Amino acid sequence: MKKVLYSLLVIGVLGLLLTGATMAVFTDQEVLAGNTVATGTLELTLNHSAGKPVSISNSYPGYETGWEYLDIYNTGSLPFEALMTMTQTAGDTTLYNAVTIKLKTSGWDSDCTNGDGGEKTIYNGLLSSFPSSTLVSSANFWHLANEGDGSGSPSDNIRAGYTERVCQKVGISSSAGNEIMGMSATFSETVDAVQDND
Ligand SMILES: [Ca+2]
Ligand SMILES: [Ca+2]
Ligand SMILES: [Ca+2]
Numbered sequence: 001m002k003k004v005l006y007s008l009l010v011i012g013v014l015g016l017l018l019t020g021a022t023m024a025v026f027t028d029q030e031v032l033a034g035n036t037v038a039t040g041t042l043e044l045t046l047n048h049s050a051g052k053p054v055s056i057s058n059s060y061p062g063y064e065t066g067w068e069y070l071d072i073y074n075t076g077s078l079p080f081e082a083l084m085t086m087t088q089t090a091g092d093t094t095l096y097n098a099v100t101i102k103l104k105t106s107g108w109d110s111d112c113t114n115g116d117g118g119e120k121t122i123y124n125g126l127l128s129s130f131p132s133s134t135l136v137s138s139a140n141f142w143h144l145a146n147e148g149d150g151s152g153s154p155s156d157n158i159r160a161g162y163t164e165r166v167c168q169k170v171g172i173s174s175s176a177g178n179e180i181m182g183m184s185a186t187f188s189e190t191v192d193a194v195q196d197n198d
Pocket of ligand 2: 153157196
């Protein structure tokens, strides 16, 4: 029995030696050094016309402001989608529910009022019915920011270094009546910038 074990041990050692011998191969190696990964920045700056935020007094059913605007400026290094949300922050909800808003892009130039063919309506209706997180940077709404967009398809983003001008009018529904007399309401317009992956 001892002899058999000894024999097995010898075979094992020989096996290891043989294996060791076959593993002695030539090798070579080159290194490609200096790979670096860095992240970009996603940053939005909101500018606006002198008439924004609106401060309307003595309004009435059927009242409407002239065109004012918000400029959504991509101050980061990555393209982003711009989404808008309207929120009542104070005052009478009865009046808030009678406030109307028109949103459109300024078209082929920065002028909200010249009615060029690129001016497209984003929303026209009651402020309280404005869908939250509405995409306002789609090329369906033609605007300066997306002209010749090379940052992906669909063209639904604002490129780094570019500005989209969102024109707007605020008014009071002409179907409102005495129930809104002598009231006041305050609202916020929130713009969210979301990383654009397509
Ligand atoms: Ca225009
Ligand atoms: Ca895009
Ligand atoms: Ca997108």
